[in-house]
Amino acid sequence: MIPDNKLNSAKKPGKTNTNVIGFQYIDRSSFMTVGGKGANLGELVGIKGIRVPEGFCVTTEAYKRITENNQKFNSLLDELSDIKVEERVKIRELSNKIRKVIEGISISEDMEKEIVGFLTKFDEKDAFAVRSSATAEDLPSASFAGQQDTYLNIIGKEAVLKYISKCWASLFTDRAVTYRLQNGFDHRKVHLSVVVQKMVSPDVAGIMFTADPVTSNRKIVSIEASFGLGEALVSGIVNADNYKVSERNIIDRKISNKKLAIYALKEGGTKEQEIGPDQQNAQALTDEQILQLERMGRKIEAHFGNPQDIEWCLADDTFYIVQSRPITTFYPIPEADDQENHVYISVGHQQMMTDPMKPLGLSLWQLRAARPMFKAGGRLFVDIADTLATPAGRENLLEAMGQHDPLIKEALLTIAERRDFIKSLPNDEKAPMLRLKVLRVYRPRIFWRKWETTRQSLLT
Helix, strand or coil, rough: CHHHHHHHCCCCCCCCCCCCEEHHEEEEEEHHHHHHHHHHHHHHHHHCCCCCCEEEEHHHHHHHHHHHHHHHHCCCCCCCHCCCCEEEHHHHHHHHHHHHHHCCCCCHHHHHHHHHHHHCCCCCEEEEEEEECEEEEEEEECCCCCCEEEEEEEECCCHHHHHHHHHHHHHHHHHHHHHHHHHHCHHHCCCCCEEECCCCCCCCCCCCCCCCCCCCCCCCCEEEEEECCCHHHCCCCCEEEEEECCCCEEEEECCCCCEEEEEEEECCCCEEEEECCCHHHCCCCHHHHHHHHHHCCCCHHHHHHCCCCEEEEEECEEEEEEEEEECCCCCCCCCCCCCCCCCEEEEECCCCCCCCCHHHHHHEEEEEEECCCCCCEEEEEEHHHHHCHHHHHHHHHHHHHHHCCHHHHHHHHHHHCCCCCCCCCCCCCCCCCHHHHHHCCCCHHHHHHHHHHHHHHHHH
């Protein structure tokens, strides 16, 4: 551990120190300086009750200094910009050449001095994880997880400097280049920071999703856990335990046969090791630890404001968080200011208008609607949970949907059968009835024809 006085004496970033920044001076506003992973680590450090292993970021400014004036690098980048995503062989050949060029560039004396200066705040025998953090990474709208390289259990300043260069070069792995081409990211506008973080040698490690990645249920936390370093789970060499938690209750658990684990070596690097027979089928986390982890996950999710994919490890009965990124595969849901269950139907899909709408169109529909409409993903939705709450309302809605949209009817039947999801009210209690004409009164052709007529009259 770094003593508090050393942490507080670390130099605050500024014009005189643009190459290296300690985690304690980083937040989400530092994204372009330390990349997605680095910015998220800085945010995690600031969350009360969340422990993050100490470390620092070698900034994107350092990467730019290394590459921007290298003629061979820029020439190869020009060639890469002309390649199409289908040209896999050319991508592989050029990417390999670019990586070799970057790894061959010497780190300047002043930059090396700054990096080594931060390393001296640790014990010389401490091991580090050296991880890539790109400016096109861990975004709410796109996931670049695993695109660049991570190196574990790196010991000694020479080794750390070597693997910083390897991380810079990994911005041009075949996979990273292909992904950027597919998603329209300019290679020249994507820069890379390197996270240097003190290694924790865990007894157990894993991943936590604050929303179920299989069902998209945002009220279920899904935790995967295995013995040793989390690399065993990420690389797929072990089947991890899986625990599902909802509202502080463990609702499901699958204990896997865990035959292998990855552990750190004292001299640096890692090794695979067979787990003893008596431990292979043991539950990796106790129930108390599972619930503690769930509480931490909810705290992190509340801080970032959306479901998170969190990497964690457990060492000496203490949980450490080593990364958190947004889950990007879920469709956005309308914002709600309560904790109740909601059932939303897409207005556009009732009109056979499945494309997202522009902000003006969304606003006009909301102004004209006889019932509140909620925005998500460029589309409008109505909440029908109250209609499903009474037997009469449910019957009328399902009958109408059967004629209007059988697929939605089937989905609503499934929800209606879940008695724990919508609290049922007796018929004599009034719940607002959904009238299908609310969903189809503003037919797109008629609506836009009226809008065009109005627009033309204003122009004349």
